[in-house]
Amino acid sequence: MATNSSKTSTPYLNTAQVERAYSRYAHLYDVTFGKLFNEPRRIGVECLDVQSGERILEVGVGTGISLSHYRNDCSITAIDVSDEMLEHSQLQIKRHGLNHVTIANMDAANMQFSDNSFDAVMAAYVITAVPDHKTVIQEMVRVCRPGGRIVFINHFSNGNQLIGSMEKLVSPLCRHLGFRTDLGLQAVLDGTTLQVIRKRSVTPLGLGNLVECINLKTA
Numbered sequence: 001m002a003t004n005s006s007k008t009s010t011p012y013l014n015t016a017q018v019e020r021a022y023s024r025y026a027h028l029y030d031v032t033f034g035k036l037f038n039e040p041r042r043i044g045v046e047c048l049d050v051q052s053g054e055r056i057l058e059v060g061v062g063t064g065i066s067l068s069h070y071r072n073d074c075s076i077t078a079i080d081v082s083d084e085m086l087e088h089s090q091l092q093i094k095r096h097g098l099n100h101v102t103i104a105n106m107d108a109a110n111m112q113f114s115d116n117s118f119d120a121v122m123a124a125y126v127i128t129a130v131p132d133h134k135t136v137i138q139e140m141v142r143v144c145r146p147g148g149r150i151v152f153i154n155h156f157s158n159g160n161q162l163i164g165s166m167e168k169l170v171s172p173l174c175r176h177l178g179f180r181t182d183l184g185l186q187a188v189l190d191g192t193t194l195q196v197i198r199k200r201s202v203t204p205l206g207l208g209n210l211v212e213c214i215n216l217k218t219a
């Protein structure tokens with residue numbers, strides 16, 4: 001069942017603020033952040049190892065920059081909270097004829113999908129852009145079937161004390177841009193049924209990690 005997202009909100013972000021931040025720079029996204037981190041998205045989709053006929057969920061799809069990387073004999077559902085970002089996704093769908101993709105405005109912390117609806121779930125640069133990562137992860141695990149795959153692409157705080165204090169310092173400032181920099185992978189995965197099967201850096205300076213997980217929950 002969908003869970004209440006308010007309990008573990010960070011003081012840095014709230015959904016309205018995040019939605020406003022991304023709506024504001026949706027038109028610039030593809031030529032800035034979008035362009036910069038496109039190769040990791042391609043690798044992330046490859047790692048998802050999508051099989052013919054599978055049901056895929058992409059959380060926080062943004063401008064849909066990753067959508068053309070998927071094979072077209074699967075079914076993709078892509079959600080985001082920003083209508084402006086989703087308008088760009090819609091253009092991607094049209095431009096590339098992606099008839100297997102459906103998009104919806106939906107809060108990842110309160111998804112309107114039944115349990116076990118998807119074989120695989122992708123979250124690219126999203127988990128540090130949500131106010132309540134714990135609830136979002138719970139939701140991703142809930143809608144992913146037992147044994148399904150979940151892939152994250154993200155910057156995660158690496159535990160180094162010096163870098164960690166800098167990340168903590170800049171994180172409150174980054175909230176105006178709609179993300180935080182001080183979240184560690186362990187904090188994301190603690191208490192979940194996710195097992196990491198592979199983790200590697202996919203951008204210089206450890207700015208982007210690709211984390212492949214398997215959902216060990218039982219039905």
Ligand SMILES: C[S@@+](CC[C@H](N)C(=O)[O-])C[C@H]1O[C@@H](n2cnc3c(N)ncnc32)[C@H](O)[C@@H]1O
Pocket residue numbers: 015018019022034041059060061062063064065066079080081082085106107108109123124125126129130131
């Ligand atoms: C940094 S962008 C990443 C977009 C895209 N995944 C990419 O690879 O470029 C983060 C996205 O997450 C969306 N987002 C933030 N909070 C969300 C939430 N609670 N539910 C769904 N989407 C959310 C934002 O609107 C934004 O489009």
